[in-house]
Amino acid sequence: MTDYSQIPSPCYVLEENKLIHNLELINSVQKRAGVTIILALKGFAMFSTFPIVRKYLKGTTSSSLFEARLAREEFGGELHLYCPIYQENEFPDLIQGATHISFNSLRQWEQFKEKTLSTQISPGLRINPEYSPVEQDIYNPSSPLSRLGIRAEVLGDKLPEGIEGLHCHNLCESNSQALARTLEQIETLFGHYLPQIKWLNLGGGHLMTAKSYDIEHLIQVLTSFKTRYPHLDIYLEPGSAVAWETGVLRATVFDLIETSGPTIAILDVSFTAHMPDCLEMPYKPRIRGARDPQEEEPTYRMGGLTCLAGDFMGMGDYYFETPLQIGDTIVFEDMIHYTMVKTSMFNGIKHPAIGILSSDGSFKLVREFDYEDYKSRLS
Ligand SMILES: Cc1ncc(COP(=O)(O)O)c(C=O)c1O
Incomplete structure (x- = not known):
């Protein structure tokens, strides 16, 4: 008591042992499934805990300049970026220390292509898989009129020159079945691009630290996908799951x-x-x-x-x-999650x-x- x-x-009040418990579980998933799991700062950015989080996760994902600065200053490691828009005046500062960057539209990629290709940062595109299990519109990024991610019909047969990865975020407090369904959808709509890319980021919303989550199924889904695409680095970037019930x-x-x-x-x-x-x-x-x-x-x-x-x-x-x-x-x-940050x-x-x-x-x-x-x- x-x-x-x-x-x-x-x-x-964050309870340290509960955070460590979540991180140990997440770490075992990334090791067993051969994927990399990074922290989404939009869900949890209590940086006084980062010395603990860093022991288990090797990076973060940021969706704004301030999150990216916090990630650099307080976390280090891999720094992934996805912002619905990038702005010329912020871009040079934003990309400092970044390792991966995802663009939300082909127009934005065209605009920042040269600046990105002149760095070591690996560029990708956010795709809209046109499937999401999320019923609340406010948390569904894959609705037909969503502004988040590029639909398959907008991309041509080949990805634009220079693109090395795809990013898909369509889940929210979801289970492993929803991830399995997402991967099927990605293979159906975007499968022909997968041999061309180096990494696939499966976004957040994987609530693997919830008691009801079927971890074994998650690992099975990820390993079987990896068997089909062994050349791909797979990323998951949960926020909620890290701080769930902590x-x-x-x-x-x-x-x-x-x-x-x-x-x-x-x-x-x-x-x-x-x-x-x-x-x-x-x-x-x-x-x-x-x-x-x-x-x-x-x-x-x-x-x-x-x-x-x-x-x-x-x-x-x-x-x-x-x-x-x-x-x-x-x-x-x-x-703890989606409170202090909001x-x-x-x-x-x-x-x-x-x-x-x-x-x-x-x-x-x-x-x-x-x-x-x-x-x-x-x-
Ligand atoms: C692009 C992106 N990645 C990751 C996340 C983290 O999701 P969650 O905290 O549900 O795991 C979100 C949440 O909105 C997101 O928009």
């Missing part, structure tokens, strides 16, 4: 509002500012010690501290064994602190935020 009295509220967001109950329905607990955290995927996806996060209420049971609704009317958990209420009191700790589970200081509210619960049980406060952090983003 974690002693939350030593941890400030609110605070994102920590929590610790919060506190500050007020309890009685209504004709559930009692509303107002917390010192915000769904829109600190747990945005809860509203975007949307999904109902698990709370430690709480469960879905059964009929007639007293229920609590979790509310945020901004003035946004919709800043509450609208996907369902909670039942707590012990009635909530002002000052109680609320622990939102699995709040948060805002909307409404001028304080950003949760960031800390690490070390393997020996001690708590290390890594970062706190103050008024200057808020002010420095405005003018």
